Amino acid sequence: MNEIHVVTQGDIVFVDHPKYYDKALSCAATVVLINKKVDCPAGKALLISDDPFRDFNKLTRFFLPFEKSKSAIATSAKIGKNTVIQPNVFIGNNVVIGDDCIIHANVSIYDNSIIGDRVIIHSGTVLGADAFYYKNRPEGFDRLLSGGKVVLEDDVELGALCTIDRGVTGNTTIKKGTKLDNQVHVGHDTVIGEKCLIASQTGIAGCVIIEDEVTLWGQVGTNSGITIGKKAVIMGQTGVTKSVAGGKSYFGTPIEESREKLKQLAYVKKIPYLLKKIEE
Numbered sequence: 373m374n375e376i377h378v379v380t381q382g383d384i385v386f387v388d389h390p391k392y393y394d395k396a397l398s399c400a401a402t403v404v405l406i407n408k409k410v411d412c413p414a415g416k417a418l419l420i421s422d423d424p425f426r427d428f429n430k431l432t433r434f435f436l437p438f439e440k441s442k443s444a445i446a447t448s449a450k451i452g453k454n455t456v457i458q459p460n461v462f463i464g465n466n467v468v469i470g471d472d473c474i475i476h477a478n479v480s481i482y483d484n485s486i487i488g489d490r491v492i493i494h495s496g497t498v499l500g501a502d503a504f505y506y507k508n509r510p511e512g513f514d515r516l517l518s519g520g521k522v523v524l525e526d527d528v529e530l531g532a533l534c535t536i537d538r539g540v541t542g543n544t545t546i547k548k549g550t551k552l553d554n555q556v557h558v559g560h561d562t563v564i565g566e567k568c569l570i571a572s573q574t575g576i577a578g579c580v581i582i583e584d585e586v587t588l589w590g591q592v593g594t595n596s597g598i599t600i601g602k603k604a605v606i607m608g609q610t611g612v613t614k615s616v617a618g619g620k621s622y623f624g625t626p627i628e629e630s631r632e633k634l635k636q637l638a639y640v641k642k643i644p645y646l647l648k649k650i651e652e
Contacts, residue, residue, distance in 0.1 A: 373385075373431060373432065375539075375579070376395060377597065378561065379400050380400050382402050383402060384403040384404075384419075385399060385403070386425065386428040387405070388424040388507075393406070397410065397416070401416070403419060404417075404418050406420060407420070407421055407423065425507045425514065428516070429516065435519070436519040441462070441483075444462055445457070446464055448465050450469065455472060455473040456474045456475065458495075461481070464483035465484070466484045467481050467482075467486075468485075468486045469491075470488045470491065471490070472490045473487060473489070476492075476494045476495040476532075479493050479494075479496070479499075482499060484500070485500045485524075486523045487499075487523075488524055490526055494531050496532050497536075498534075499522045499524075499536045500536070501535060501537050501538065503540045505518075518538050520540055520544065521543045522538050522539075522543070522544050523544070523546070524536075525545070525546065525566075528548070530546075530556075531554035531555070533554055534555065534558075535557045539560050543563075544558060545563045547564060547568075548567070549566050549567040550564055550566065550567060550568040553570060553571045554572050556570050556572065556573070556575075559578035559580065560578040560579070562576055563580075563581050564586075565583045565602070566584045566585070567584060567585045568586045568587070568588070571608070574588050574590065574593070575592075577597075578597075580594055580597070580599070581599040582600045583600060583601050583604075583618060584602050586604050586605075586606070587605045589610075591608055591609045592606050592608065595612065595613050598612060599616075600612065601615075601617045601618025604616055604620055604621075606622050610623050610627055611626065612627050613625065613626045614627065
């Protein structure tokens with residue numbers, strides 16, 4: 373089971389909006405759960421449903437039902453050598469934590485999360501909360517159940533009060549050597565590359581790809597489904613509204629290369645002076 377942007381051969385994907393029919397029917401998935409009878413592409417099977425969203429949730433609930441934890445640290449969790457677990461930490465079912473990690477007080481690590489070696493997680497951080505993904509129905513919002521994981525590779529550090537949502541079906545991944553400041557949010561199915569630096573109060577939406585050695589300064593926000601190229605630098609309070617190439621510095625909302633954006637701001641400051649000159 374997977375979302376349309378990460379499916380591979382053998383997967384099942386759902387689609388319930390005409391806008392995405394063509395994309396779903398041409399993607400790598402082998403089975404398409406769809407709410408319209410259409411010609412079946414070669415090599416695929418269609419499951420016709422009056423409500424694919426509902427039925428995709430049924431599949432998630434069947435294959436990965438919620439499992440109540442019986443203790444603060446689940447007996448099925450695997451914790452490596454020399455790893456320190458501070459008081460009041462919650463570690464869910466089937467969690468794997470590597471060697472030489474430090475998990476500070478009041479961290480919550482939900483079921484099935486995978487953590488590499490030499491990882492540091494500061495107090496109050498939550499790994500594996502559900503994706504912010506809803507269908508608007510007349511009776512209210514219907515949540516798409518999350519069946520994915522959070523994966524932290526070796527030498528990752530997470531500051532205090534960070535929130536890393538698990539994937540809807542795939543993994544939310546933070547790769548080797550990346551460092552997050554306090555109060556950073558990472559949305560579902562996002563992949564953050566190696567040796568990235570992400571400063572405080574940054575919000576990264578779902579399904580974002582951040583390539584290696586990217587720097588995001590404080591209070592950056594992103595749209596979903598975009599890519600930030602390798603070694604890009606995103607200056608503070610920038611709204612990343614579209615994909616951007618690597619190796620450049622960016623600023624502003626909507627986002628532009630920082631040098632050009634700062635020139636524009638300098639020109640704006642001159643407007644009162646120019647108006648005064650015109651009046652004279």
